[in-house]
Amino acid sequence: MLQIENITKSYHNGIIGWKKKHQVLHGVSFACEAGESLGIIGESGSGKSTLVRMILGIERPDQGQIFLHGKSVEYRSTRRGQISAVFQDYTSSINPFFTVERAIMESVHLRTNIDSNSIYVLDSLLEQVGLNASFKKRYPHELSGGEAQRVCIARAIACRPQYLILDEAISSLDVSIQVQVLQLLKELKNIYNMGYVFITHDIQAAAYICDRIIIFRQGQIEEIINTDQLSQVQSDYGRTLLATSIVL
Amino acid sequence: MNIWSNLRHDRIGMLSLVTVIAVIVIGICAPIIAPHDPLTVNMSLRYNGSTWSYWLGNDQLGRCILSRLIYGIRPSILLVLWILLISIGIGTALGFIAGYFKSKVDAWIMRICDIMLSFPGYVMTLAIVGILGVGLENIVIAFILTKWAWFARVIRTSVMQYTELDYIRFAKASGISNWHIIRRHVVPVTFADLTVIASSSIGSMILQISGFSFLGLGIQAPHAEWGMMLNEAREVMFTRPEMMLAPGIAIIIMVSAFNFLADALQVALDPRLHQSASTYTSSKKWQVRI
Ligand SMILES: Nc1ncnc2c1ncn2[C@@H]1O[C@H](COP(=O)(O)OP(=O)(O)OP(=O)(O)O)[C@@H](O)[C@H]1O
Ligand SMILES: [Mg+2]
Numbered sequence: 133m134l135q136i137e138n139i140t141k142s143y144h145n146g147i148i149g150w151k152k153k154h155q156v157l158h159g160v161s162f163a164c165e166a167g168e169s170l171g172i173i174g175e176s177g178s179g180k181s182t183l184v185r186m187i188l189g190i191e192r193p194d195q196g197q198i199f200l201h202g203k204s205v206e207y208r209s210t211r212r213g214q215i216s217a218v219f220q221d222y223t224s225s226i227n228p229f230f231t232v233e234r235a236i237m238e239s240v241h242l243r244t245n246i247d248s249n250s251i252y253v254l255d256s257l258l259e260q261v262g263l264n265a266s267f268k269k270r271y272p273h274e275l276s277g278g279e280a281q282r283v284c285i286a287r288a289i290a291c292r293p294q295y296l297i298l299d300e301a302i303s304s305l306d307v308s309i310q311v312q313v314l315q316l317l318k319e320l321k322n323i324y325n326m327g328y329v330f331i332t333h334d335i336q337a338a339a340y341i342c343d344r345i346i347i348f349r350q351g352q353i354e355e356i357i358n359t360d361q362l363s364q365v366q367s368d369y370g371r372t373l374l375a376t377s378i379v380l
Numbered sequence: 381m382n383i384w385s386n387l388r389h390d391r392i393g394m395l396s397l398v399t400v401i402a403v404i405v406i407g408i409c410a411p412i413i414a415p416h417d418p419l420t421v422n423m424s425l426r427y428n429g430s431t432w433s434y435w436l437g438n439d440q441l442g443r444c445i446l447s448r449l450i451y452g453i454r455p456s457i458l459l460v461l462w463i464l465l466i467s468i469g470i471g472t473a474l475g476f477i478a479g480y481f482k483s484k485v486d487a488w489i490m491r492i493c494d495i496m497l498s499f500p501g502y503v504m505t506l507a508i509v510g511i512l513g514v515g516l517e518n519i520v521i522a523f524i525l526t527k528w529a530w531f532a533r534v535i536r537t538s539v540m541q542y543t544e545l546d547y548i549r550f551a552k553a554s555g556i557s558n559w560h561i562i563r564r565h566v567v568p569v570t571f572a573d574l575t576v577i578a579s580s581s582i583g584s585m586i587l588q589i590s591g592f593s594f595l596g597l598g599i600q601a602p603h604a605e606w607g608m609m610l611n612e613a614r615e616v617m618f619t620r621p622e623m624m625l626a627p628g629i630a631i632i633i634m635v636s637a638f639n640f641l642a643d644a645l646q647v648a649l650d651p652r653l654h655q656s657a658s659t660y661t662s663s664k665k666w667q668v669r670i
Contacts, residue, residue, distance in 0.1 A: 188553035212555030219546040271651040
C-alpha cells in the first residue's frame with residue numbers, strides 16, 4: 133500500500149533576506165491500495181507535480197511521510213523496482229544519448245528477479261506498448277511524440293513496479309493518440325495489476341481509467357470520490373469540471 | 381554508442397587528433413627528435429634563413445629555431461594540458477557536486493568560486509607567485525588555483541540545467557544510485573559544454589604562460605617556449621618578420637587542432653548531431669542488423 137501522510141511543502145522564492153514563503157501543499161493525506169487506480173484532478177498550479185516529486189522521492193516533504201509497504205520512500209531501496217513514473221514531457225523523458233533499447237534495459241535491470249532472457253523481455257515489452265523490434269536501435273529524436281510516450285511507458289513497466297505514477301502522461305499527446313495510450317494503460321494495468329496514481333486535467337480520462345478520484349485544489353484535497361458516483365460530486369471545482377466535460 | 385567508430389569517419393577530427401598526438405609524442409621525445417641543442421648559441425648563424433641543417437633557420441643568438449620549437453612543446457603544450465587536466469578535474473568534480481546535490485553544498489562551493497573569481501586572474505596569479513616564489517611549479521599551482529573556479533561555475537550551471545529534466549527524474553525515482561545517474565546520464569550531456577570551455581581555454585593559456593615567462597616569473601630565459609619565442613621575435617618584427625612565423629603558426633595550428641577535435645568529439649558523442657550527418661550509412665547499418 134502507498135500511504136501519503138500529512139504532507140506539507142513550501143518553497144522559498146526570491147533572494148536571501150527577501151525570501152517569500154509560498155506554501156504549495158497543506159497537509160495532504162491519502163492512500164492507494166495495491167492494484168488500485170487513483171486519479172488526481174486539480175487546476176494548474178495546485179501542487180500536483182510537487183506531490184508527485186515527493187512520492188517519487190525526488191524531493192523531501194517539509195512535514196509528513198510517504199510509505200510504501202510501511203517503508204519510507206525516501207530510501208532508494210524502497211523505490212527501486214517498486215515505483216515507476218511516466219511524465220508529461222516526452223521530449224525530455226528519455227536520455228537523448230540512449231537508444232530505446234538502452235533506456236528500457238536500464239529499467240529492466242532494476243527488477244528484483246530477472247526471470248527470463250533479457251532480449252526476449254525487450255521485444256515483448258515493445259510489443260506490449262504497440263511498437264515493434266525495429267525501434268530498438270532508434271534514438272529519442274527519431275521518435276514521434278506518441279512513440280516516445282509509448283517507449284516511456286514500456287520503460288516504466290519494464291521494472292515490474294507495483295505502483296506507476298503518471299503525471300499528465302497523456303496531456304501533451306494528440307487526442308486520437310491519447311485514447312490509444314489510455315487504452316494501453318488500462319490493458320497493462322489488467323495484465324500486471326499495478327497501482328496507478330493518475331494525474332490529469334481531463335476528468336473523462338480519469339473516469340475511464342480510475343477507481344477513485346481525488347479533487348485537488350490549492351494544495352489540499354477537496355474531495356475523494358468513487359468513479360461510479362462521480363455525478364454526485366460535492367465540491368465546486370469538481371462540479372465545474374463535470375459540467376464542462378458534459379458540454380464537450 | 382561507439383565514440384571511436386563515429387570519430388573515425390570525421391576527417392578533420394581525425395587529422396586534429398593525429399596532430400595533437402603527434403605533437404605530444406614529439407614533445408615527450410624532444411631530445412631524440414630535435415636536430416640540434418636548443419640552447420647552443422652560435423653568433424655566426426645569427427638570423428640565418430632556412431638551410432639543410434637548420435630547417436627553420438636561426439634566431440637572434442644563432443640557435444636552431446626548429447629545435448627550440450620542438451623543445452617548446454613541453455611548456456607550451458604538455459604543461460598547459462597538464463594544468464588544464466588538473467583544473468578541469470577539480471572544477472568538474474566540484475561543479476558536479478554543486479549542481480547535482482544543490483542546497484547547502486552548492487551555496488558553499490559557489491561562494492568560494494565567487495571569491496576566487498572576484499580577483500582578476502593575472503593579479504591573483506601574481507599574488508600567488510609572490511607568496512610561493514618564482515618558478516614553473518608555482519606558476520602551475522597559481523594557474524590551477526585561478527582556473528578551477530571558472531570551470532566549476534560553468535559545469536555547475538550546465539549540470540543544474542540537466543538535472544531538472546524528466547529522464548534524470550525518472551532515474552532518481554527508480555532508485556538508481558546517484559553515482560550511476562551522474563556517470564550515465566549527466567556526464568555525457570555536459571561533455572559538450574566541457575569540451576567547449578576546455579578547447580577555448582587552451583589558446584589563452586598558452587599565451588598567458590608566455591606572458592608570465594616574459595615577466596621572468598615562469599620559464600626562465602634561455603629555455604625555449606613558444607610564447608617567449610614570439611616575444612623575442614617581436615623585437616625584430618619589422619626587419620625580420622619571418623621570425624614570428626614558426627612559433628605563431630605552431631600556436632595557431634595547435635589551438636585550431638584542439639578546437640576541431642573538441643567539435644568532432646561533440647559530434648561523435650551526440651547522436652542528434654552525427655546521425656543527421658550520416659543518415660545514409662546509419663540506416664544501412666540498421667537494415668543489416670535486422
Ligand atoms: N522548485 C520550485 N520552486 C518554487 N516554487 C515551485 C517549485 N515547484 C513548484 N513551485 C510552485 O508550486 C506550485 C505548484 O506547482 P506544481 O508544478 O506542483 O503544479 P501542478 O498542479 O502540477 O500544475 P500543472 O497542472 O500546471 O502541472 C506552483 O505555484 C509553482 O509555482
Ligand atoms: Mg504538473
